[in-house]
Amino acid sequence: MPEVQIHGAAGTVTGSCFLLHFESRRILLDCGMAQGHPDEEARNRDAFPFDPGSIDAVVLSHAHLDHSGLLPRLVQQGFTGPIYTHRASRDIVGILLEDAAWLAEREAEFLGRRDNGKNGDSVEPLFTMEDVRACMAQIRPLDYDKVYDILPNVRLRLQDAGHILGSAVVSIDTRSGGAWRRLIHTGDLGQKGSPLMPDWKTPEAADLVLMESTYGDRCHRSRQETDFELKQIIQSASEGRGNILIPAFAVGRTQELLYLFGKHYGDWGLDGWQIFLDAPLGIKATEIHARHDRFLRPEAAAWVRQTRFRFPNLRFTESAEQSMAINRIQSGAIIIAGSGMCTGGRIRHHLKHQVGRSGTQIIIAGFQAEGTTGRQLVDGAPSIRLWGEEYRVNARIHTVGGISAHADRDGLCDWYRGFTLPPAVALIHGEEKAREALAATLRERFSVDAACPERGDRLDY
Structure with a gap:
């Protein structure tokens, strides 16, 4: 049975990172920076809670740094596999990571000058332009609404999430013993009726949904x-x-x-x-x-x-x-x-x-x-x-x-309503108040098991 482990964006809106285990395969969904409070951002320098060299592939939902920002560090620490994302997302993530590397290198230079003489240790940037170039060389651009065999018995499809250019709802199908199981990761869902981005479409079926909950406790103005x-x-x-x-x-x-x-x-x-x-x-x-x-x-x-x-x-x-x-x-x-x-x-x-x-x-x-x-x-x-x-x-x-580029409470519920049979839901990418409120709404409206996992939790599906 496949299993997904939560490594970020649990009770927060940044640091998206989820590890799918399937037999001997390991697929990472997003690898984002923690942003906001300095204590949260300090976590970006922590060792990964898994061996980067053991990851077979990464699937990136979209380019925002809270979903992509640690990819160069992942490569720096030994990941050598492919990174799958939409072709427009590839272009966007390139400029965002280059900008992040430039800032990281400038920050390291500043801290090095400030601390000169206090200790003998040099300050290393979180990652460098060279790390970004290596990361970009591993990106494999994909199209929407096509099915790709990315590993034996593993299929991937991206659907437009309507959040930003190139954003995708990620569907991963895995087969074991002749039976298929489907995990869906929403990434960030956009507002329906956005003047700029197309509307999303709900996938037909899933066994487990990792669902964002950024605005799970409120509704936007029209x-x-x-x-x-x-x-x-x-x-x-x-x-x-x-x-x-x-x-x-x-x-x-x-x-x-x-x-x-x-x-x-x-x-x-x-x-x-x-x-x-x-x-x-x-x-x-x-x-x-x-x-x-x-x-x-x-x-x-x-x-x-x-x-x-x-x-x-x-x-x-x-x-x-x-x-x-x-x-x-x-x-x-x-x-x-x-x-x-x-x-x-x-x-x-x-x-x-x-x-x-x-x-x-x-x-x-x-x-x-x-x-x-x-x-x-x-x-x-x-x-x-x-x-x-x-x-x-x-x-x-x-x-x-x-x-806002995010769906609100009712928009998230409208997206979920599109499933033929309501799948189990794990709410991620939302502050605690927002995701607890969305969990209660989903339970009330759909009688569904809506979980609020913590970092390190493992979910079978």
Whole structure:
């Protein structure tokens, strides 16, 4: 009987990592970074709870670092097998891992200089560009809705998860003694009706589902309400003569915002603003979306083919000098910058200069993990700490959940409802409150065994 062991994303929304044992085969589902609180991020340097050299294959659901970020370290520690993911996801994961390696190498250099003379040990980066290149050489790009024999008696199929470009619901079939068993890993499920990404489709059957639960305890606003809310924020900021800051994930959220701005350019009065995409990584990701427009929703794909995500008064700012110049603008600027949880990137520089201004509007348009600066803003912290200094929060904070890339409670239930026979569910990738609430909802609506496994738990199916 196959077995899956939980090695991450249990009671948290990061560090996705699950090990499938089947006879003598070992398949790793995702290998993500822990993100958020420094204590969580410190776990990224821990030894893997398995021998990387014993893994036969990795299946990557999508490119976000909380699912992919430790793949170079896995290779560094001895994994030599194939990494299967969607072909668009391969391109996205390449730029994300290169950026993570660059940051890791810079951090190691900084810590080495800071600790010089205190001890004789050099500080090694979590992984290097060389590790990323080796990792990328092992990636095998796949298409949606095709069945692949990846190992003897092991079949793999990817279906569009509607979360970000290249995201997939992973189905793995294993055969023993003439009987097939199916494990489904949702990765991250997108919202149905996303303006940018296609809707997901529920697989027909499964024996066990590893199901994300990020928003398992709440429902988003409707798309119509969300569009109206964004319009109101922009109009309010225009009247108050301030700037708008939008911390945005480089992949997915950035492109959806650009599409919404282009689509509603006249209606939202955007012609009176200076709009900046101040995120080198986001710019690269936007170019990849333009190359892979066929995987977007048809209406969005047609707009992207025509515009390449461009519209009047939008500027892509790549250099540090261009970014610093933005902070001389006192009003009339909309600034989309990474990182999405305000834990790094150029958004922190903009916060330093503008979070204390009462005219500043900050739009939080994505999930903010515990321990992040973004979560502090959402929770109403009176001040935030940046580079060791406290900055008073006088800006107005708006949490706009309707453009989240994750399905909410009802969306997750709608996806699950598509199964012909309700399979057993193990809820992962959600903070404890969210997944416990979703477990209760699934039990009530579907009379299903919905478990909330802990790290290290083993599940037979």
